Amino acid sequence: MTMKDNWQARLIMRLWQVLSQRTPSTLWRLASRFEPVYSLIGVRERRITRMNLRQAFPEVSEQTRRQQIHDSLRHSIATMMELGFAWQGDPEAVEKSIVEVHGRELLDEARAEGRGVIVLAPHFGNWEILNFWLSSHFPFTAMYEPPKISALDPVIRHGRERMGASLVPTTSRGVAALLKALKRSEAIGILPDQVPDWGSGEFADFLGYPAYTATLLPRLVSRTNARVVTGVARRREDRRGFDIHFLKADERVYAQDDDALSARGVNASVENAIALDPMQYQWEYKRYRRTPGQRENVPGWREQRFYKQGRGGRKL
Structure with missing residues (x-):
């Protein structure tokens, strides 16, 4: 580790x-105060946020999009x-900050039936509160x-482990551990919106x-009888705490013989959470x-086309 690190x-x-x-x-108020500064110095983050929001909401006005960018960066901050609150805060205080839990019955019913639960946890709200x-x-x-x-x-x-979570490596050994947990009718978490290595995904x-x-996901589903749900910890409108939401996953996630269809179900599930x-x-x-x-290992490939030109070749 370097001196800088x-x-x-x-x-x-x-x-x-x-x-x-x-x-x-209090943390939300601090984030709101810091956001104008971050918007000025975080040029890369602001640019990528604008591109992604333009893709997701092409119909909104430029004024609305500017406000969306500020709101998005405020939540990220x-x-x-x-x-620190999620990882080191008093456990009783963290638990108290979770005001409502919606859809818990999806997990309870699956476990009562002897089924494991695969929780798709996208980068929404605060996923560390969800882990807690x-x-x-x-x-888990x-x-x-x-x-x-x-x-x-x-x-x-x-x-991440202080409340009992078991962390496993992002290797074949880790996948084997996930399978064992599901066969014990336990819950596991997957980040559904993280870009995988080449050869480990479908468009x-x-x-x-x-x-x-x-x-x-389809590899895990095909070898277990697991139920798939989407889980997020959403900041409440008063910003005084969080609500946990568990949503039924899109039925296409269970397409065991069609990875592309299952992947579309995963993305649709994330869209429903968003x-x-x-x-x-x-x-x-x-x-x-x-x-x-x-393609993998293309010599000289630097910037990805979407973020270099934008959808349809338009510069953003």
Whole structure:
């Protein structure tokens, strides 16, 4: 680890520690105050957010889109500030911040039937709060990839495991652990909107444009009798806490012999979650960074076509 990484790690850990003592409403106010500055310095994030929002909401006015960008970045800043609260805050305070849980019966019914539950957890609201709640109430397993700054690994790992979650590597050994958990009628978590490596996905429509989508889900479904649900932790309108929502997944996720159809079901499930409050989705992520026609190991490939030109070749 370099001296720069060590300095960054110390700063981040100290920040998480300080913010862990704050309430969600206070963290939201801090995010709102910091957002204008972040909008000025976060040129890349603002640009990608604009491109993704233009794809998702092509019909809105430019004035509305500017407000969408500010709202989206404010939620993303709040998510980052809430990490200390989710990972290091008093467990009773974190539990109390979860005001309502919608759709819990989907999990309870599946487990009563002896079925495991696959929770599709997109980058919406605060997924670490969702992890906290799931691992507090169910045997829960999720894949985990260590951060680039290795000094942060023990803090993040402890934060995610402190309520009982089991973290497994993003390898074949990790997939085997997920299968075992499902066969024990437990719950597992999958990030459905993370771009997979080449060879591990299929292109499927997401908000009107093909997105490279992981095909791990049909492999898990085909070998278990698991129920699939979408789960999110949504900030309440008063910003004083969170509501957990579990939604039935699109039926196409169960298409075991058609990976492309299953991937479309995954993306449709994410779209249904986004509809709860569109600006709470993490729009600054390059969801379309792999594009049809792009191939692995193409010499000189740098920028992805969608983010270089925009949909239909238009410069954004």
